[in-house]
Amino acid sequence: MGKIGFVFSGQGAQHPGMGKDLYETADCVRALYDAAEKLRPGTLRQMFTGDAETLRATENTQPCLYLADLAPALVLREAGVTPAAVAGFSLGELPALAFAGAIDPLSGFALTVKRGLLMGAATRERKTAMAAVVKLENRVVEELCGGFHAVYPVNYNCPGQLVVAGDAEEMPAFSAAVKAAGGAALPLKVAGGFHSPFMDGAAAAFAGVLSETPLQAPSIPVYANRTGAPYDAQSLSSTLGEQMNHPVLWETTVRRMAADGVDTFVETGVGNVLAKLIGKILPEARVLTAETAEDCTRVAEEVLARA
Numbered sequence: 001m002g003k004i005g006f007v008f009s010g011q012g013a014q015h016p017g018m019g020k021d022l023y024e025t026a027d028c029v030r031a032l033y034d035a036a037e038k039l040r041p042g043t044l045r046q047m048f049t050g051d052a053e054t055l056r057a058t059e060n061t062q063p064c065l066y067l068a069d070l071a072p073a074l075v076l077r078e079a080g081v082t083p084a085a086v087a088g089f090s091l092g093e094l095p096a097l098a099f100a101g102a103i104d105p106l107s108g109f110a111l112t113v114k115r116g117l118l119m120g121a122a123t124r125e126r127k128t129a130m131a132a133v134v135k136l137e138n139r140v141v142e143e144l145c146g147g148f149h150a151v152y153p154v155n156y157n158c159p160g161q162l163v164v165a166g167d168a169e170e171m172p173a174f175s176a177a178v179k180a181a182g183g184a185a186l187p188l189k190v191a192g193g194f195h196s197p198f199m200d201g202a203a204a205a206f207a208g209v210l211s212e213t214p215l216q217a218p219s220i221p222v223y224a225n226r227t228g229a230p231y232d233a234q235s236l237s238s239t240l241g242e243q244m245n246h247p248v249l250w251e252t253t254v255r256r257m258a259a260d261g262v263d264t265f266v267e268t269g270v271g272n273v274l275a276k277l278i279g280k281i282l283p284e285a286r287v288l289t290a291e292t293a294e295d296c297t298r299v300a301e302e303v304l305a306r307a
Helices: 020-025 027-039 043-049 052-056 058-078 090-099 105-125 138-146 171-180 197-211 233-243 250-259 273-281 293-305
Strands: 003-008 085-088 128-134 151-158 161-167 184-187 262-268 286-290
Touching: 003 058, 003 090, 020 027, 020 043, 020 058, 020 293, 027 043, 027 058, 027 105, 043 052, 043 058, 052 058, 058 090, 058 105, 058 262, 058 286, 058 293, 085 090, 085 250, 090 105, 090 233, 105 197, 128 151, 128 171, 138 151, 138 161, 138 171, 151 250, 151 273, 161 171, 171 184, 197 233, 250 262, 250 273, 262 273, 262 293, 273 286, 286 293
Parallel strands: 003 085, 003 262, 262 286
Antiparallel strands: 128 161, 128 184, 151 161
16 A cells, blocks of 8 residues: 545535534544634534535635534544645645644634635625536647636646636636537636636735744645645745635646555545546545545544555
């Protein structure tokens, strides 16, 4: 058996009730959630009983998802499952960095709250949308984007899937162009055009927040969306800040982790979106998911039995 990598879910995976199971069954999760609730009252209500529309708002999605992502990783670590590397998709990089010790979990939550507020404000400045383009090569999607004033390739997810962010008024015409080229543009349930120039103002403001936030070298490699390579301690803050308005190189990240010896990926957090993407990028990899207490028990038993 090779190395184990944890991957942390991104925005769009959220759902009502997320995180509740582990809050009720794991002391380490309850302690973190209760401390986070004191910093941002109402977070647990949004997670456990909030409706889908409330959770869709970026300023709510991000802090809620941060907690729901980090919880299974903490439970797995207590069970003896220790990853050799971690990565997170977009928002998921923050719980990944917290898990790896670059920032303590509660400070990571506070940073996520600020990130969500900044990105949420940016989504209200201009009506934008995101869509996953499937069945086309990246080169073709990039060329199609180039034919529009404000449509950008942003998430390089896996072979045959590239997410774009665009001005809402241009997206119907872009979708028609994708269809004419033999592909399909599938709308995503997010509130704005992330990882694109639409986030330039938010990224600049977040850079200021990061400059005042103590970050340290992670104890295990954390692979960055911005580069696909492990974070460099000297440029950790700048790389994290640039992530907000630059593309997510997810396929590159996963392939780099595999090249560095990771052959078992555990998606910790909400849903199984990343597990599906990894399955398309690396069909030979072993991919597991852990969201609930039952999931964590199953994953721990399976991983430790093969150790």
